[in-house]
Amino acid sequence: MSFSLTEAARAELDRLFAGYPNRAAAILPALHVVQREKGYVPDEAIPFLAELAGTSPADVEGIATFYTMYNRGPVGRYHLQVCRNLSCSLMGAEHIIAHVSGKLGIRPGETTPDGMFTLSMAECLGSCGTAPVMMVNDEYHENLTPESIDALIERLRAGE
Amino acid sequence: MSGRRMETVLTTHFADEGFRRLEGYLGKAGYEGLRKAVAMPREAIVDEVKKANLRGRGGAGFPAGVKWGFLPKDLSRPRVLVVNADEGEPGTFKDRLILSRGPHLLVEGIAITCFALQIHEAWIYIRGEYAREARILEEALSEARAAGFLGKDLLGSGFDLEVVLHRGAGAYICGEETSTINSLEGKRGWPRLKPPFPAAVGAFGRPTLVNNVETLANVPWILRNGGERFAALGCEKNGGTRLVGVSGPVVRPGIYELPANANLRSVVYDVAGGLRDGKALKAVIPGGSSTPVLRADEIDVTLDIESMAAKGTMAGTCGVIVIPEGTCMVRALSVLMNFYAHESCGQCSPCREGTGWLARIVGRIEAGEGKPGDVELILDVCDNMSGRTICALADAAAMPAQSFIGKFRGEFDRHIAEGKCRP
Numbered sequence: 011m012s013f014s015l016t017e018a019a020r021a022e023l024d025r026l027f028a029g030y031p032n033r034a035a036a037i038l039p040a041l042h043v044v045q046r047e048k049g050y051v052p053d054e055a056i057p058f059l060a061e062l063a064g065t066s067p068a069d070v071e072g073i074a075t076f077y078t079m080y081n082r083g084p085v086g087r088y089h090l091q092v093c094r095n096l097s098c099s100l101m102g103a104e105h106i107i108a109h110v111s112g113k114l115g116i117r118p119g120e121t122t123p124d125g126m127f128t129l130s131m132a133e134c135l136g137s138c139g140t141a142p143v144m145m146v147n148d149e150y151h152e153n154l155t156p157e158s159i160d161a162l163i164e165r166l167r168a169g170e
Numbered sequence: 171m172s173g174r175r176m177e178t179v180l181t182t183h184f185a186d187e188g189f190r191r192l193e194g195y196l197g198k199a200g201y202e203g204l205r206k207a208v209a210m211p212r213e214a215i216v217d218e219v220k221k222a223n224l225r226g227r228g229g230a231g232f233p234a235g236v237k238w239g240f241l242p243k244d245l246s247r248p249r250v251l252v253v254n255a256d257e258g259e260p261g262t263f264k265d266r267l268i269l270s271r272g273p274h275l276l277v278e279g280i281a282i283t284c285f286a287l288q289i290h291e292a293w294i295y296i297r298g299e300y301a302r303e304a305r306i307l308e309e310a311l312s313e314a315r316a317a318g319f320l321g322k323d324l325l326g327s328g329f330d331l332e333v334v335l336h337r338g339a340g341a342y343i344c345g346e347e348t349s350t351i352n353s354l355e356g357k358r359g360w361p362r363l364k365p366p367f368p369a370a371v372g373a374f375g376r377p378t379l380v381n382n383v384e385t386l387a388n389v390p391w392i393l394r395n396g397g398e399r400f401a402a403l404g405c406e407k408n409g410g411t412r413l414v415g416v417s418g419p420v421v422r423p424g425i426y427e428l429p430a431n432a433n434l435r436s437v438v439y440d441v442a443g444g445l446r447d448g449k450a451l452k453a454v455i456p457g458g459s460s461t462p463v464l465r466a467d468e469i470d471v472t473l474d475i476e477s478m479a480a481k482g483t484m485a486g487t488c489g490v491i492v493i494p495e496g497t498c499m500v501r502a503l504s505v506l507m508n509f510y511a512h513e514s515c516g517q518c519s520p521c522r523e524g525t526g527w528l529a530r531i532v533g534r535i536e537a538g539e540g541k542p543g544d545v546e547l548i549l550d551v552c553d554n555m556s557g558r559t560i561c562a563l564a565d566a567a568a569m570p571a572q573s574f575i576g577k578f579r580g581e582f583d584r585h586i587a588e589g590k591c592r593p
Contacts, residue, residue: 138415
């Protein structure tokens with residue numbers, strides 16, 4: 011199976027694997043690097059990382075599927091993750107999810123045909139005092155309203 | 171609250187944008203606690219923390235000084251500090267505030283703690299979603315290293331300390347300390363059987379102390395001002411202040427630093443301004459989503475650990491979730507049960523199966539498809555979960571289920587009988 015990374019990412023992985031008390035401990039950060047480079051963790055990355063870590067592909071697969079932040083398939087350029095836990099729910103998270111869903115024409119778990127947006131639901135993001143909240147890729151957007159969502163999606167569509 | 175301005179430990183300078191940078195922090199007595207500590211005998215530092223009555227802020231409330239004492243006296247095996255920044259208990263968002271507004275409080279707290287306990291290696295386990303906070307913290311660590319507060323021979327004391335930031339990847343269970351350790355070692359976040367306790371065999375097989383962000387962030391103030399003064403800010407057995415997070419439809423949601431014995435009613439009505447749109451209060455979850463819910467008529471209670479326990483609930487993380495009249499408690503519980511089912515690590519059958527069944531049964535009641543006997547079935551499932559698993563996640567799921575039914579049974583029965591919602 012072929013799997014390749016940019017030289018910079020490869021160097022970063024080497025640093026990570028050398029920096030932990032044992033190589034296997036670097037698997038979580040290494041998966042973050044792969045996802046940052048590829049947008050998700052492709053199947054081919056699993057044996058590749060297992061070899062670097064000196065562990066089995068089953069171990070790496072187990073880790074990659076245990077943690078929710080690793081996408082095991084391609085996602086849109088913008089991954090919208092709306093919190094649905096209690097504090098957000100009390101502040102109208104259901105309406106927010108429905109609004110985003112309607113605006114983009116996709117249900118949670120789906121990606122728009124142009125590959126721009128993926129919608130997911132997330133559990134508590136630690137932003138309960140500024141609910142409702144969603145993450146767009148790595149960034150938090152808090153105190154959401156239908157208007158602020160519309161404006162945000164327009165900005166993202168325009169590539170800003 | 172009373173007119174007297176309360177003394178604060180953590181949030182005093184949080185409004186000041188410059189406080190997150192080293193220069194601003196140094197201007198507010200930053201690293202004076204560490205300077206003082208490195209000139210003290212190590213036991214004297216631990217004694218100050220014991221005198222402070224500092225209790226763990228991660229939810230369990232264990233006395234920090236006592237926990238520090240569990241590390242073996244024998245120094246032949248290198249020991250490790252793991253900083254738990256994996257904040258994930260729904261309703262809890264306090265550590266995020268410290269990480270983004272006062273990262274040096276944590277860094278200094280780490281340095282003092284490690285110096286006192288002769289720990290040369292600290293790992294900060296931060297939840298993966300806190301990408302911005304991780305960047306801010308990484309910057310603070312770099313600043314502290316460059317200024318000699320971390321690294322080799324810190325402050326000329328001859329003591330070396332390395333601190334590494336490690337990002338998680340989305341798993342509530344990784345806030346459980348042995349799960350944190352497994353995750354740090356690059357494994358699935360499965361909690362470990364105890365014994366051995368982390369203090370004996372922890373991260374990478376080494377003696378390990380695990381402390382929460384807020385716990386450690388209090389340490390610099392304790393060193394600067396003394397444990398007794400810290401203890402006096404709180405009440406008996408609960409030293410200092412608490413970062414109380416108020417969420418839900420209140421006028422002023424947010425984090426407030428309050429005495430450990432602040433009154434919950436006053437938190438909801440005075441501090442957070444009461445409910446929006448003049449709504450009435452229905453219930454309060456006082457300490458994060460797993461702590462038993464209180465009815466509106468039960469919130470005349472102070473936030474300290476013992477008073478909350480006497481009310482049949484827990485101070486937990488002081489993540490106060492305010493539930494207004496008109497909320498369907500079956501729906502609210504369904505949201506929570508979905509969460510625990512999603513976050514169970516799957517290791518122990520009572521939790522893996524139990525959380526799934528709780529989510530399905532509460533879900534079907536909510537959907538109008540509940541059957542007679544479902545409420546009893548929920549309680550039976552809870553009985554088969556509590557205390558029967560490696561970690562406390564099963565209990566954390568059972569407690570809200572039991573308390574929601576205990577306090578709002580009528581709503582569940584009506585939902586089943588009528589197949590619809592009438593909160």
